Amino acid sequence: MAEANKEILICRCQEVTLAMVEEAIAEGAFSVDGVKKRTRAGMGLCQGKSCERLVAKIIAEKTGQDPADVLPATSRPPVRPVKMGTIEGEMNA
Amino acid sequence: MRKIETDIAIIGAGSAGLCAAIQAAAAGAGVVVFDENQLPGGQLFKQIHKFFGSREHQAGVRGFEIGQQLLEDVKKSGAKVMLDSVVYGLFAENSLGVIAEDKYHYEVKAKKIILAAGAKENYMAFPGSTLPGVMGAGAAQTMINVNRVLPGKRIVMLGSGNVGLIVSYQLLQAGAQVAAVVEAAPTIGGYGVHAGKIRRAGVPILTSHTIKEVYGKEEVEGVVLAQLDEKWQMIPGTEQDIQADTLCLAVGLNPMTELAWMAGCQFTHIPALGGHVPLHDHNMETTKPGIYVAGDITGVEEASSAMEEGKLAGIAAAAALGCLSQEEAAAKKQEVLRRLDMLRTGLFGEKRKAAKEQQMADMAGWQALTAEKGGVK
Numbered sequence: 001m002a003e004a005n006k007e008i009l010i011c012r013c014q015e016v017t018l019a020m021v022e023e024a025i026a027e028g029a030f031s032v033d034g035v036k037k038r039t040r041a042g043m044g045l046c047q048g049k050s051c052e053r054l055v056a057k058i059i060a061e062k063t064g065q066d067p068a069d070v071l072p073a074t075s076r077p078p079v080r081p082v083k084m085g086t087i088e089g090e091m092n093a
Numbered sequence: 094m095r096k097i098e099t100d101i102a103i104i105g106a107g108s109a110g111l112c113a114a115i116q117a118a119a120a121g122a123g124v125v126v127f128d129e130n131q132l133p134g135g136q137l138f139k140q141i142h143k144f145f146g147s148r149e150h151q152a153g154v155r156g157f158e159i160g161q162q163l164l165e166d167v168k169k170s171g172a173k174v175m176l177d178s179v180v181y182g183l184f185a186e187n188s189l190g191v192i193a194e195d196k197y198h199y200e201v202k203a204k205k206i207i208l209a210a211g212a213k214e215n216y217m218a219f220p221g222s223t224l225p226g227v228m229g230a231g232a233a234q235t236m237i238n239v240n241r242v243l244p245g246k247r248i249v250m251l252g253s254g255n256v257g258l259i260v261s262y263q264l265l266q267a268g269a270q271v272a273a274v275v276e277a278a279p280t281i282g283g284y285g286v287h288a289g290k291i292r293r294a295g296v297p298i299l300t301s302h303t304i305k306e307v308y309g310k311e312e313v314e315g316v317v318l319a320q321l322d323e324k325w326q327m328i329p330g331t332e333q334d335i336q337a338d339t340l341c342l343a344v345g346l347n348p349m350t351e352l353a354w355m356a357g358c359q360f361t362h363i364p365a366l367g368g369h370v371p372l373h374d375h376n377m378e379t380t381k382p383g384i385y386v387a388g389d390i391t392g393v394e395e396a397s398s399a400m401e402e403g404k405l406a407g408i409a410a411a412a413a414l415g416c417l418s419q420e421e422a423a424a425k426k427q428e429v430l431r432r433l434d435m436l437r438t439g440l441f442g443e444k445r446k447a448a449k450e451q452q453m454a455d456m457a458g459w460q461a462l463t464a465e466k467g468g469v470k
Contacts, residue, residue: 008218018218050216053347053368068362072369075354077182080129082192 010058011051013044021055025062032056032073042073045081095199099125101410102189102203103172104180104352107135108396109388109403110209111163116407116425117207118170120416125201126167127178127191133167134160135211137396139231139238142259145284149432150397159396183352187383205383205410208353209403212346212367212389217251220306226313230260230343237267245339249316250274253298255283255395257343261291264341272335274298275318277325284441304340305332313338346393353390356381361455365448366392372456375430376409377402380459385410392452394445401433 006019016039024038032048035041035055042048042055056070078087101117103110106128118124132138140156151159167174175193182190189201214229221227226245230252236242248269250261253276261271274291279301281288288298305317305327320331347367354360358371359380370392377385387406388399405426412422437446 005220008220009223010218012223049213053215054218067364068369071360072350072354075351077184077190077355078179079351079355080179080181082179082181083195086192086196087190087198 010054011039011041011044011048013046013050014040014042016041016051018058021058022062025059030059030063030065032059032070035059036073047079047081048073095197097125097191097199097201099123099201099203100414100416101125101205101207101407102127102187102201103207103209104128104189105135105209105211105388105390106130106133106174106176107209107211107388107399108137108159108163109211109390109399109406110135110207111167112400112403113207113209113385113387113407113410114172114174115163115166115170116404117411117416118167118172120408120411122411122414122416124170124172125203126172126174127180127189127201128174128176129179131177133164133174133176136231137163139234140396141238141263144397150436156396180352183356204414205385206356207377207385207387207403207406207410208356208371208390209387209399209406210349210352210390212348212393214342215345215347217304217342217344219304221308221313224307224309224313225311226309226338227307227340227342230256230341231346233339233341234260234263237263243267243269244341245269245313245337247272247337248339248341249304249335249337250341250343251304252276252343252345253278253281253283253288253300254343254345255287256346257341258283258287258291260341260343261296262287262294265291265294265296269339271296272337273318275302275304276300277303277321303327307340313340316340346389348390348393350390353379353384353386356384358384358386359459361452363392363448363452365444366394366452370452372452372459374453374456374460375405376413376426377406378409380456380463383413392445392448398433398436398445401429401436405429405433 137160191199319327
């Protein structure tokens with residue numbers, strides 16, 4: 001792929017480029033969670049709603065896995081941005 | 094922390110969720126619907142075009158009018174709708190974590206849960222794809238039809254499925270210029286009737302073309318297109334530069350499944366439905382007893398089938414709670430299934446029908462396997 005394309009932002013929340021995702025895969029990342037842990041792709045405000053499927057596609061292409069086997073990142077609460085103070089404050093109220 | 098206890102909690106007040114609520118509440122179940130948006134209705138209030146199909150699917154009626162009718166029916170049904178309420182987690186024993194109006198924290202206990210969270214737009218990455226002015230076609234549709242804001246003056250649309258075609262036409266109606274609709278496949282993706290409308294308005298539809306890059310200093314100033322060969326590779330020398338201030342991406346949708354994953358539902362992978370989708374049976378119940386799904390979360394289709402699936406889930410959940418007799422429920426479900434079957438016909442419908450059948454066959458396979466192992470844990 002052309003050099004200019006390496007700088008394409010895959011995860012815009014955390015500013016993770018295509019080159020960084022490819023590097024993580026070259027280092028051994030085999031899953032969306034693996035790329036996430038190495039690069040922070042999917043850890044921003046939108047929690048991977050834009051990039052997760054792009055990351056999954058790149059992983060399937062680079063590792064030869066069936067797209068069916070490349071699962072989304074582990075889903076944990078909160079699935080939407082919420083203020084910890086709201087949870088905490090109300091819990092203690 | 095505030096607490097809510099209810100028979101049925103529904104996540105999503107769009108076409109599927111509202112229809113589920115109406116059916117379940119009419120049967121006598123206590124229902125609370127949660128939606129993160131300020132207004133109910135999901136995508137229906139963006140849909141200013143007339144619906145297709147037969148009269149019983151409200152063909153000829155505009156989407157927002159269907160939405161208004163649903164809101165009236167919900168009001169009459171007695172179901173409660175909580176807006177501006179984010180369901181941030183789904184926990185053991187059908188418990189939900191909800192933050193309402195950014196300040197109130199609720200723990201919701203429900204006997205049955207219906208997930209009707211809908212879908213989100215696919216994104217594409219290419220040089221310039223993060224410039225202001227690049228947006229989802231659905232986002233542009235919200236801007237013009239709900240917020241009455243024109244996203245740009247001169248627009249390029251990527252994708253000629255029904256979303257790309259319909260939103261292009263609505264952008265024209267809203268006063269924007271549409272410079273071109275770009276389609277990577279060799280043929281137009283959506284219905285001929287929608288394509289015809291924008292072709293008659295003079296908008297070119299460039300098949301076998303894609304976006305090479307988007308350029309601009311602070312925001313989108315232009316889009317460079319290139320032609321694709323039979324192997325979907327860009328043909329050098331075919332680049333054309335189109336001046337535009339907005340690029341809309343209409344490159345498909347994918348189901349919003351986080352809560353179903355969190356609940357531990359089993360999934361299958363069906364590209365025609367948008368990727369990984371939760372397994373469900375003919376009652377819309379997932380592999381987690383008491384957790385149902387309806388609408389685009391079960392696989393991306395359209396509003397009419399989402400409404401029917403919602404009704405099915407609402408009837409099934411109410412029947413499981415004893416609000417309907419087995420005979421009453423069976424009669425109601427049969428009627429819904431007949432209409433669903435009618436929706437899944439024709440060139441586009443047959444494909445979806447085959448995909449949905451695969452999904453339910455996968456569910457049956459999972460059930461057989463689990464029974465062998467001694468039942469659901």
